[in-house]
Amino acid sequence: MRSGALAYDPLGAATDFGYGPLGSRLDVAGSDRRGVAIIAVVFLMLAVTLLAHGLLLLAELELETSRAGAASVAARFAAQVSALEAAADSGAADRHSTPLWASSDSTFAPVPDSIARDAGLAVRGGYRWARLVRLSREVWLAEGHAGIGGLARHLAARPYWIADAPARVAAAEAVLVSESPDSTLVEGMVDAAGFLTVSAVPPPITCDSVLAALDSLRVVPMPSLRVAGPGTLGRALGPLTIDSLAARATAGVGGTGTPAPNQVGAACVMGPWNWGDPLRPLGPCGRHLVLVAGADGLRVLGGVGQGLLVLRGSATLTDLDFRGMVVAAGRLTLMGSTRIRGLVRASGGVGVGPDARVDGSACWAAAALAHPALRTPSPIPASGWIDGR
C-alpha cells in the first residue's frame, strides 16, 4: 500500500519531499548538512559583500583624493596665470607713481575654462585675483590667488624688476664706465660737472622730478670715469643682459649709417635711422626717443639722436650728437666731434678721441631710461615661485 501510494501520487512524493513515505530516513541522514550549507553560504556571501564594500570605499577615497589633487594643481596654475597677467599688465604709465608697500588695484576674474578642463574638473565657483605690490623703486611682487570650488586654493607670487629711471641713474657708477682697462683710452673730455643740472636744451621729460628723485636717493657727485676690472660690471641694465635689452629695442641697425630725423609736414616718420631730433624739441620728432639696437661693427657717421642706444658688440661713432644713454657689449670708439650727453657704459673698453666728449646728464639719461619698452617687468634672477596659503 505504501508503494502503491508513491506509484499513484508521484507529485505528492515530490512536494512532500522529506515528509513522505521516505521521510523518516531522509530526516536522519540530511538535516545537519542542509543547515550548515545555507549558513556557510550566507556567511560567505556576507564576507564577500563586506569586501566589495571595502573595495568600493577604497576606490571612492582614491577618487576624492585624485579630485582634490587635480583641483590643487588647477588652483596653482590659475594663481600663477593671475600673477603673470598682473605682471604683464604693469606697463601702465602711472605705475611709477605707486608708493612703496602699496599695490595696484586687485583684479578679479573666474578661473579660465581651459585650466579647469585640463584638470578634468567641472568647476563651479572658481575665482582668482591678482595684484602687484611695490617693494622698492624697482622690485615688485606679482601675487595671484585662486580658489577652485571649495576644494583647493593657492597663492603664487613672483618678484619682478621694472626699470625706474631715477633709480637706474642713481645706480650708475660714473658718467663713463668701462670694463676693460687695457682697451680704455680717453684723449677727449669726460665731464661730470653738469650731471645734476638742467641742460640748456632739456629732454622732453620733466627734469625737476628726476632731480628731486635723485636727491631723495642721495646721489653723491657722480664721478666722470670709472674703469672696472674684467667681468666685474655684471649685467647691462639692472638684471637685463645685453641680449635681453636689445630684444626690447624698437629698431635695429647695422653696417654704416647716419641717423637723422625724418619728418613729413608735422608728422615724424619712424624708421631705423630716425633717432629723434634733440636739436628741435618742439619739432615733429622732438619727443621721439628711441631704443635702438646696433649690430656688432656698427659705424655711425654724423647725425643726431636721442634715447637709448644698445650696441651688441663694438661700434665706432664719428661726429655724432647723441643724448641719452649708450650701452655697449664690446668696445666703443668715439671719433671726430662726437658728443654724448647722458651716460655711457662699455664692457669691452672705450676710446674717446681728442675732439670727442662725454657730458654727464642725469636728465638725458633718465629720459632714455623712461622708454616704455623698459616698463615691461623682468623676473628677478634666481627667484622661483613663492607659494603661500
Next chain:
Amino acid sequence: MRTERSGAALLEVVVAVTCALLVVQLALSALASARRAEADLRVRSERIGAERVSRMTLRRELRAGVAGRDWVVFAPDSLRVRGFRGRALVCPQPAGTTELIVSFDGLRRPEPTKDSLLVLDDAWTWTAVGLVGVASVPVACPQAPTTPAERWEISVPTARPIVLVRLFEPVSYHLSTSALRYRVGGGGREPLTPEALDTRRSVFTMDSSRVGIRLEAAGRRPWSWTAYLGGGG
C-alpha cells in the same frame, strides 16, 4: 521495494552533499578572489599614494627653490632642501639694520630655533641670514599703518635695504627603510609614504641640473615609476 527506496535516498544524499560542497567551493573561491583583489588594490593604492606624495611634496619643495642654492641631491637616496614655509614683505628702511618690520604670511609661525631667512635686497640679490628673534607684538609700518606687522631680528645686517623675506627650514628627504622619509633639522626620519617601496632599488636621479625620482616595489606584481621633479630651468 525497500531496496529501491534505500538506493534513491543514498543518491539524493550524494546529490545534496555534492551540491552543498559545490556551493561552498564557489563561495570560498569568491571569497579568495575578493581577498586577493582587495590585497592587490591595497598594494596598488599604497603605490599610487607613494607616487602621489612623492611627486606633490617634492615638486612643491623644488619648485620653490633654485637648484644648487636651495636644494642639493645626494644620489642615490637623499635630497636636501630649503623648505620654504612663508614670505614676508619688509617695511622700507635703510640698509645696515638687523631689525625688520615685516608683514608675514606663511604656513606656520616662524620659529627662530629652527628657521632661517632668505632675504632679497633692492639690488635683487638673495642672501641667507639667520632668524634671531620674532617679536609678536604688533607694530606699524609708516608706509602702511593699517597692515598688521611685527618685528623680526636677523643675525647680520645687510649692505643694501631688504625688500622681501622668505622663511625656510632645512629639510632632507631620504629613500630608506621601505619608504620616502623626511627629516627636519636634526630630528628623526619620519615616513611620508606607506612602507611599500623597495628602497634598495628606488633612487633620486640627476640629469644635468634636472632631478627625477624612480620608485620601485617588489612583490607578486613588481612595479616601477619614474618622474621628473624639478630643476633644469
